[in-house]
Amino acid sequence: MFKAKVIVKRRAAILDPQGKAAEQGAKLLGFNNISGTRINKIIEFAVNLADKELAEKEVKEYCEKLLSNPNIEDFEYTLEEAK
Amino acid sequence: MFKAKVIVKRRAAILDPQGKAAEQGAKLLGFNNISGTRINKIIEFAVNLADKELAEKEVKEYCEKLLSNPNIEDFEYTLEEAK
Numbered sequence: 001m002f003k004a005k006v007i008v009k010r011r012a013a014i015l016d017p018q019g020k021a022a023e024q025g026a027k028l029l030g031f032n033n034i035s036g037t038r039i040n041k042i043i044e045f046a047v048n049l050a051d052k053e054l055a056e057k058e059v060k061e062y063c064e065k066l067l068s069n070p071n072i073e074d075f076e077y078t079l080e081e082a083k
Numbered sequence: 084m085f086k087a088k089v090i091v092k093r094r095a096a097i098l099d100p101q102g103k104a105a106e107q108g109a110k111l112l113g114f115n116n117i118s119g120t121r122i123n124k125i126i127e128f129a130v131n132l133a134d135k136e137l138a139e140k141e142v143k144e145y146c147e148k149l150l151s152n153p154n155i156e157d158f159e160y161t162l163e164e165a166k
Contacts, residue, residue, distance in 0.1 A: 022150060034131075038127050039125075048117075066112070
């Protein structure tokens with residue numbers, strides 16, 4: 001079994017409305033030193049396979065088909081053996 | 084100036100509907116080895132302060148008041164000096 005950790009990020013050129021909203025709130029609350037807020041996703045799950053190559057294949061496909069939007073996002077992942 | 088990286092996670096006992104949805108999609112697509120998907124937030128921003136203590140105070144307050152919901156989420160952050 002493996003534990004997978006995936007980070008899905010919008011590309012820098014793509015607007016991040018959630019980050020913008022948080023930052024607008026920050027300004028209203030008087031935090032004036034905060035800028036460039038980007039909110040992205042960190043995803044964790046277990047992969048119930050013994051073979052690392054097969055596990056990686058499944059993680060990659062899961063990222064490409066469900067966890068990210070390939071038009072506007074990039075992903076990176078790490079796989080760690082777990083008992 | 085500092086670069087802040089914050090991870091905001093729902094507590095384990097709190098349902099994660101977004102993660103459940105991704106996993107349901109995974110099952111439909113035939114990924115049968117994936118379980119326990121949790122989708123959380125990773126947030127990056129700049130803090131335009133020279134003093135680390137002040138920067139930390141601002142990051143903490145930003146997390147508590149805007150980036151997380153203290154009833155169901157926990158956060159952790161790292162601060163890194165940047166030029």
